[in-house]
Each structure stands twice: as C-alpha cells, then as structure tokens.
Amino acid sequence: MEKRIINPWKWQDQRSYVQxxxxxxxxxTLYxxxxxxxxxxxxxSAEDMKSQLLDALxxxxxxxTQAGYRCGDIVRLNIYTTSTAELWPHFPVFQDWIAKHGIKQALxxxxxxxxxxxxxxxxxxxxVK
Structure with missing residues (x-):
C-alpha cells in the first residue's frame, strides 16, 4: 500500500489532520x-466530554486491533459531537492519541x-492496509 499526503498549507498541522x-x-479497507x-x-456513558472522548478512543x-489493523492505518476520521465548545478544551487528548499512533488522516x-x-x-x- 502507498499513501500520499496532500497538504497545500501548513496550518492544519497544528490541528492534527491532513487535507x-x-x-x-x-x-x-476497513470501515x-x-x-x-x-x-x-x-x-x-453519562460522564463528561473528556471521559467520553477517552472511552470512544x-x-x-x-x-x-481486533480487525487486525493498526491505528496508523486510519486514513479518514469523522468526529461527531453534541458540542464543539465542550469538546475543544479536550482536543489535546485527541491530538496526543493521533501523535502516539503516527496517524495522518483526513478529518x-x-x-x-x-x-x-x-x-x-x-x-x-x-x-487501509
């Protein structure tokens, strides 16, 4: 498998995704x-946003893992939230998880x-793999 990242700009790097x-x-391919x-x-869960984000991750x-893939194989990730304002302060949790697995995904x-x-x-x- 070959992956090519397309990033016409640099600003998305700080937000942990690619264009x-x-x-x-x-x-x-796994969906x-x-x-x-x-x-x-x-x-x-009825816990707070951070706890729910950690559980979802x-x-x-x-x-x-059970499907026989690695998190680094993620090429597309959609995040749905009931409150971006509530999620945003915990976005570093997500970014740390992305960095830990070396993921470069469209988001x-x-x-x-x-x-x-x-x-x-x-x-x-x-x-994909």
Missing part, C-alpha cells in the same frame, strides 16, 4: 461504525443536535 490522503495498491463511550455491556482502538468535525442516549462524541473511521 487529503491518496491511497494506492490497497490490500484491504468502522461510529465508536462512542458505550461499555462492553452496551450501556451509554479506547473503543475505536479495540475494534481496529471532519461536525456538531450535531444529538447522539444516541447520553452520548456526547462519536468517532467514525476508515482504514
């Missing part, structure tokens, strides 16, 4: 449903009216 990722000679702060028993990582951050039950953040990913 585009071209992928060639792909062995396989992951939105991962949230739902525990192994299927219970939605752990759940995403678990699905990635979309969307504020939505609501998520399932008491959830505040959801992460949807596409991976």
């Amino acid at each position: 585009a990722v071209e992928v060639k000679n792909v062995e396989s 992951i449903s939105g991962q949230t702060a739902i525990n192994a028993d299927g219970l939605s 752990r759940n995403l990582e678990q699905v990635v 979309t951050l969307l504020e939505v009216k609501s998520l399932f039950e008491t959830l505040k953040v959801e992460l949807e990913a596409t991976l």
Whole structure:
C-alpha cells in the first residue's frame, strides 16, 4: 500500500489532520461504525466530554486491533459531537492519541443536535492496509 499526503498549507498541522490522503495498491479497507463511550455491556456513558472522548478512543482502538489493523492505518476520521465548545478544551487528548499512533488522516468535525442516549462524541473511521 502507498499513501500520499496532500497538504497545500501548513496550518492544519497544528490541528492534527491532513487535507487529503491518496491511497494506492490497497490490500484491504476497513470501515468502522461510529465508536462512542458505550461499555462492553452496551450501556451509554453519562460522564463528561473528556471521559467520553477517552472511552470512544479506547473503543475505536479495540475494534481496529481486533480487525487486525493498526491505528496508523486510519486514513479518514469523522468526529461527531453534541458540542464543539465542550469538546475543544479536550482536543489535546485527541491530538496526543493521533501523535502516539503516527496517524495522518483526513478529518471532519461536525456538531450535531444529538447522539444516541447520553452520548456526547462519536468517532467514525476508515482504514487501509
């Protein structure tokens, strides 16, 4: 697999994403449903945004690993949140996770009216290898 990062500018580097990722000679592609702060028993978290973000990242990582991929294989990541204002102070948690795994992904951050039950953040990913 070959990946090419397209960044016409530098400002996105501080926000931990890239403008585009071209992928060639792909062995396989994995599309992951939105991962949230739902525990192994299927219970939605009622915790604060930071706790829910950490749980969603752990759940995403678990699905990635169980599928036989690495987090570094993420090429597209969508973040849905019920409050960008509430998420933004905790964005360094996300950025640290991205840096830890060496991820260079196209990213979309969307504020939505609501998520399932008491959830505040959801992460949807596409991976290639």
